[in-house]
Amino acid sequence: MNLAQIQRAVFEVIRQPLTPSQHLRPRLPDGRSTRRIADAIIKPNARLASHERLEIYNQQYWFRILSSFAEDFPGLRGLIGVRRFDKLSVAYLNENPSHTFTLRNIGANLESWLRRHPEFAPGVHRMAIDMVRVEWAEIEAFDGQELPRISKEQLAGLSGDTAFRLQPHLHMLELAYPIDDLLFRVRRAEHSMVSNAVRKSAPRGKVRKASLPRAQKTYLVVYRLQDMVYFKRLTREAFVLLGALGKGKSLGEALQASMPKSPAKVEAFRKRVRAWFENWASLGWLAK
Amino acid sequence: MPANRFNGNSDYGVGIGLRVPHYRHIFEKKPVVSWFEIISENFMVDGGLPLKNLDQILERYRVVQHGVSMYFGSAEPLNRDHLKRLKALVKRTHTPWLTDHLCWGSVDGRYSHDLLPIPYTFEAARRAAQKIRQVRDFLEVPIAVENVSSYAEFHVSEMTEWEFLNEVVERADCGILLDVNNIYVSSRNHDFNPYDYLNSVSAERVAQIHIAGHSKFQKYLLDTHDHAVIDPVWGLYARAIERAGPTPTLLEWDDRIPSFNEVHHEALKAKRYFPAELKAAS
Known part of the structure; x- marks a missing residue:
């Protein structure tokens, strides 16, 4: 066996899930005996058989990845x-x-x-x-990239052609439950x-x-501010607008797509949009 | 501290591993520490708190990078994405030398996240040395490789571990991060005399020394870094200092981590083994 073959064989054994009593499984999924593989590759010593020495690595592999996964x-x-x-x-x-x-x-x-x-x-x-x-x-939000932010002051001078970028650490989630x-x-x-x-x-x-919880459409933004990860719920209307900006639509295009059809509601919509943008800029969501 | 080309001709004393439970103490109390070792992979991220904390540390302290997943001994090629991220971190920390383990841990792009022992063959030594050279050339920083604790030996091995270590570092012309606790753990697991190992290592290539604690099981020792250093390991450390001269030394304590002061106090015991004129200066 060359180096690559030895490493492949050892890795196949140590990444097999442990038995319920946390020992090395006797066989690989293809039926091969793990003891035989261990005997062919690993030297025994006076205290441990070949497969018992490999079992230490098998246990360490699973203890490590299970612990990390559970933390997440x-x-x-x-x-x-x-x-x-x-x-x-x-x-x-x-x-x-x-x-x-x-x-x-x-x-x-x-x-x-x-x-x-x-x-x-x-x-x-x-x-x-x-x-x-x-x-x-x-x-993802904890250690994602942070781009230079657009401030509230800069926001005031932007035109309808402006295309925003959302912070790479910001994630928009449309959920079925709160x-x-x-x-x-x-x-x-x-x-x-x-x-x-x-x-x-x-x-x-x-x-x-x-x-x-009972089912309830929830529009959640997960983001980072001053090194802490936060959740913020949005209305569907705001979520759709922010999502359009995140997909690269210009401010004008995004607003056009979200604008109410009834002229009577347009002014109130504009007020809401202004408040949203001020809030999003203050939270650092909008990037250059 | 004497310096050599394998530790960037730098002059570092006794340091400790930078660990999250100690951040508050370090930031608030600003203790005097010769240097911190960081686990490179913990900071190879795009942003956020890890990098902010690191920058705060770098404002006040000297930092050396220690990696856990370069896998010089894996048969597969180096991971380019890993190297690019590592280089960005090297530029940030200005680490005078960089260390990782002489082990393998990945196969066909799948990672074990463990430090697996290499079969001690000439083929493996040749490949590992080639990869160490590639990494050094790409990162433009001296590299030192660490001997790992092991629990298994291979039938195909053609030499002892210390012969293999020497073979690799000579071929790669790199330094050694000599972990005396790992030598002790492996010596007990494989029934060899740890002083045979220690006395055979190319002393002039030792860039750094690791000390740590381990756990004792019925049939083997496990390198857990969750205890103080035991006397036999201090004995090995004393011999390493005798052979290599006072060398940048780092205490690893990664699990069941006690207070900063306890860890630092344990690390500073290493100074007992320095020549008298260096005890105070370091």
Whole structure:
């Protein structure tokens, strides 16, 4: 075996999910024995067989990526419960090994994967997708690029031909549920679990079914301001206008598309737009 | 501190790893620290708090970059995106030298995020050395490679780990980040005398030394960086200083991290092993 073949064989073994008792699986999905592979590649010593030495790496691989993944998606864990979350984590990470040098991106494919796998979030599938979208947007907003902002003063001098850019760290999410509220509740519950160890009635790992939110279209912006990540809900009208700007439409085009048909409502619309833009500029959303 | 071409002829003393739980203490108390080591990958981002914190550190302290995912030992080519991001960070930090591990960890573009041991073959040494040269040429900064802790050995190995290390650094003409805790952990896991390792390393290439704690399991030691340094590791450190001379030294403490003062105090114990005239100066 050459270097590439050895590394490929070792990697295939160590990235196999652990058994329920957290040991090396006896076989790869194609039926090959992991012991045989280990015996062929790894020397035993007086205390550990070849496969036991490889098992240390197998365990370290999974402990590391599971821990990182769990840190990134506490809201999803709270929504579907710890046991289901553990199963989902292993299944997702098994199908989606990391493809970048940083574990920061480990959850990048979770939304699309979960859309194809409703069985991991029975009864709350759509809500779980919303939760994943919000949690991933938070990760992106935390360390995304920040472009020079357009100030409120600069805003006043802009014409209808102006094309804005939205901050790269800003993410617009059209959600089926007000999932931001649920995420805050999960976080509060987690905080009380770690900060109040002797509490008699500790919060359960899963959100109670009765307290799950009802479906309600929610237009959420996830963004960063002064190094903190924030959520802000918009009206549908404002969300559509901001979205048009984000797609590169000029100010005039975006306004034209959103303008009410009834002339009586135009003036009120203009006032709202002015207030939105002032607010968006003060939050640093609009970039040069 | 004596300097050499593998640490940018710089003059660094005893430092500690920059870790998030210590930020508040560092920013508020502004403690005197010779230098901080940062994990490069934590700052290879596009913006936000990580870079703001780093810039604040750079205003006051000297920083050396330490990477965990270059994977000089992987059979596949270097990741260009990784290198570009790393170069941008090098320009930001002005790190006088840069370190990463002599290990592998990626296959076909998939990452293990672990520091996996390389089979000690001439083929592997040749490839690793070639990649180290490529990285140095691209980043334009001296490179030093770190020996890793390991839990497995390969049938195909053609030499000892220390022979392999020497083979790689000679071929690449690069420095060594000598981790004496890793030598100790591997010596216990593979039943060799750690002083055989230490006495064989090309001492003139040692750019930096790592010290750390580890965890003891029934059948092996695990490099966990969650304890103080044990006496046998300090013994190895003393021997490393004897051979290489006082060398920039860094304490790693990555899990169950105690207070800043406790970590710094533990690191400064390294000064006990410096020659008398350097103890005060460093």
